[in-house]
Amino acid sequence: xxxxxxxxxxxxxxxxxxxxxxxxxxxxxxxxxxxxxxxxxxxxxxxxxxxxxxxxxxxxxxxxxxxxxxxxxxxxxxxxxxxxxxxxxxxxxxxxxxxxxxxxxxxxxxxxxxxxxxxxxxxxxxxxxxxxxxxxxxxxxxxxxxxxxxxxxxxxxxxxxxxxxxxxxxxxxxxxxxxxxxxxxxxxxxxxxxxxxxxxxxxxxxxxxxxxxxxxxxxxxxxxxxxxxxxxxxxxxxxxxxxx
Amino acid sequence: xxxxxxxxxxxxxxxxxxxxxxxxxxxxxxxxxxxxxxxxxxxxxxxxxxxxxxxxxxxxxxxxxxxxxxxxxxxxxxxxxxxxxxxxxxxxxxxxxxxxxxxxxxxxxxxxxxxxxxxxxxxxxxxxxxxxxxxxxxxxxxxxxxxxxxxxxxxxxxxxxxxxxxxxxxxxxxxxxxxxxxxxxxxxxxxxxxxxxxxxxxxxxxxxxxxxxxxxxxxxxxxxxxxxxxxxxxxxxxxxxxxx
DNA sequence: CCGGGCCGTTGACGTAGATCAAAGCGCTTC
DNA sequence: GAAGCGCTTTGATCTACGTCAACGGCCCGG
Numbered sequence: 092x093x094x095x096x097x098x099x100x101x102x103x104x105x106x107x108x109x110x111x112x113x114x115x116x117x118x119x120x121x122x123x124x125x126x127x128x129x130x131x132x133x134x135x136x137x138x139x140x141x142x143x144x145x146x147x148x149x150x151x152x153x154x155x156x157x158x159x160x161x162x163x164x165x166x167x168x169x170x171x172x173x174x175x176x177x178x179x180x181x182x183x184x185x186x187x188x189x190x191x192x193x194x195x196x197x198x199x200x201x202x203x204x205x206x207x208x209x210x211x212x213x214x215x216x217x218x219x220x221x222x223x224x225x226x227x228x229x230x231x232x233x234x235x236x237x238x239x240x241x242x243x244x245x246x247x248x249x250x251x252x253x254x255x256x257x258x259x260x261x262x263x264x265x266x267x268x269x270x271x272x273x274x275x276x277x278x279x280x281x282x283x284x285x286x287x288x289x290x291x292x293x294x295x296x297x298x299x300x301x302x303x304x305x306x307x308x309x310x311x312x313x314x315x316x317x318x319x320x321x322x323x324x325x326x327x328x329x330x331x332x333x334x335x
Numbered sequence: 336x337x338x339x340x341x342x343x344x345x346x347x348x349x350x351x352x353x354x355x356x357x358x359x360x361x362x363x364x365x366x367x368x369x370x371x372x373x374x375x376x377x378x379x380x381x382x383x384x385x386x387x388x389x390x391x392x393x394x395x396x397x398x399x400x401x402x403x404x405x406x407x408x409x410x411x412x413x414x415x416x417x418x419x420x421x422x423x424x425x426x427x428x429x430x431x432x433x434x435x436x437x438x439x440x441x442x443x444x445x446x447x448x449x450x451x452x453x454x455x456x457x458x459x460x461x462x463x464x465x466x467x468x469x470x471x472x473x474x475x476x477x478x479x480x481x482x483x484x485x486x487x488x489x490x491x492x493x494x495x496x497x498x499x500x501x502x503x504x505x506x507x508x509x510x511x512x513x514x515x516x517x518x519x520x521x522x523x524x525x526x527x528x529x530x531x532x533x534x535x536x537x538x539x540x541x542x543x544x545x546x547x548x549x550x551x552x553x554x555x556x557x558x559x560x561x562x563x564x565x566x567x568x569x570x571x572x573x574x575x576x577x578x579x
Numbered sequence: 580c581c582g583g584g585c586c587g588t589t590g591a592c593g594t595a596g597a598t599c600a601a602a603g604c605g606c607t608t609c
Numbered sequence: 610g611a612a613g614c615g616c617t618t619t620g621a622t623c624t625a626c627g628t629c630a631a632c633g634g635c636c637c638g639g
Binding site: 284285286296297299300301303304 | 615616617618619
Binding site: 172239 | 414416417418420421422424435436437442443466469472473475476477479480481482483484486487488489490491493494495496534536537577578579
């Protein structure tokens with residue numbers, strides 16, 4: 092039940108230069124709001140952490156001692172019911188923020204799907220710094236508002252969409268998010284397995300698989316090698332996602 | 336598609352005294368974080384608005400010109416699919432905040448379930464003021480984080496729980512929220528109809544009704560007059576909510 | 580006191596998606 | 610290159626919940 096982090100590796104003592112200055116995902120992340128001086132203060136708190144594929148980043152119920160920023164890799168966040176049913180509440184990509192907690196323990200678990208690199212901040216120190224940096228706080232509020240909107244979309248999807256509509260919406264979401272990070276939006280890449288997709292969409296692996304083949308057969312998508320998916324007919328995909 | 340607000344009524348020119356000082360829900364709301372002077376500044380922006388039962392507070396797609404605070408009544412927030420399928424994303428009670436938007440238009444609609452009174456703030460002015468009041472911003476971030484946690488619970492519920500588990504979780508949530516507002520937590524009050532509950536839990540009216548009678552028959556709840564529900568066996572309710 | 584909506588409840592039946600089961604298809608390992 | 614393992618796909622069947630339909634209680638106006 093403890094957090095298992097491959098800490099240490101990737102950690103370095105910040106030489107003469109602040110590593111955050113050259114960070115490729117900074118503009119998408121919380122840190123994007125800061126000036127060089129503020130960035131230096133923040134990076135002083137930061138430890139880089141590597142988590143290998145299928146490794147645990149944090150566990151539901153553990154004391155919320157750290158906040159994270161994803162730099163490289165894909166993370167899945169989930170909640171479990173006592174009997175083992177799992178709901179994935181989100182997939183996180185570089186630039187995304189992880190670790191918001193209201194009480195002092197995490198309300199969800201997070202695991203790496205691919206080998207990942209994260210920036211880790213002690214929660215207390217981060218909040219203390221935030222009080223002194225209104226822009227940081229504003230940025231975080233903006234990101235939280237965004238997540239709230241996305242959560243509501245997911246609630247609509249889970250409560251009212253059919254399997255086809257869920258899968259189509261999922262493809263479009265992945266595509267949109269890739270575009271936001273400045274990556275190709277059309278052949279999308281799905282680093283997660285069918286079971287992860289199922290647990291994200293409130294379906295089973297079998298239904299996900301069957302729906303993939305339906306969309307494949309109707310030439311809306313094409314499955315390429317390396318878990319890439321070509322969205323062959325984005326118009327059709329959009330209409331399906333919205334329920335025709 | 337426009338917002339229909341029974342504005343004007345209830346609006347008054349703030350006499351010698353600041354009405355917020357005596358506000359009963361202030362401690363639960365964003366305003367609870369402020370000192371008297373800040374409160375005065377905030378209340379200068381504020382207009383009180385009445386919305387009668389079934390009236391619209393705001394519409395999905397409308398420009399997000401206002402933020403709201405619920406003072407009295409119950410509000411439902413929902414999203415629609417083009418063919419009319421509805422998902423209620425939340426019920427709001429006194430003290431709750433409404434109107435967070437990332438882009439410049441609302442991503443959801445909001446309607447009054449009972450006659451309601453709200454504090455309304457012009458969005459731009461509110462954000463300007465927020466920049467000058469770190470405590471206000473902190474409070475809002477705290478509330479947004481809270482909502483995010485609740486949204487994830489709802490995602491788990493919608494994606495992985497059975498009808499019984501959904502209904503049991505719903506009762507407990509309503510009870511918990513009543514307690515937070517300092518109201519009796521046990522005979523709970525359900526101002527919303529069966530259809531609202533169904534659209535909140537991703538079910539149909541019929542299934543909601545049937546599940547109510549199942550729980551009634553197994554003596555876990557009792558339906559009282561005035562849409563009150565007695566949680567007769569909270570232990571049983573909790574186990575059901577978690578999947579035994 | 581009577582008639583007509585509007586909810587909520589109950590019943591009969593249908594179906595989308597779950598479950599159970601097995602086969603295909605890369606991987607890695609030796 | 611054979612064996613083995615994990616993941617995906619496909620098929621057959623089952624079921625929780627949706628759909629369709631009818632009924633009953635309650636309120637409200639005449």
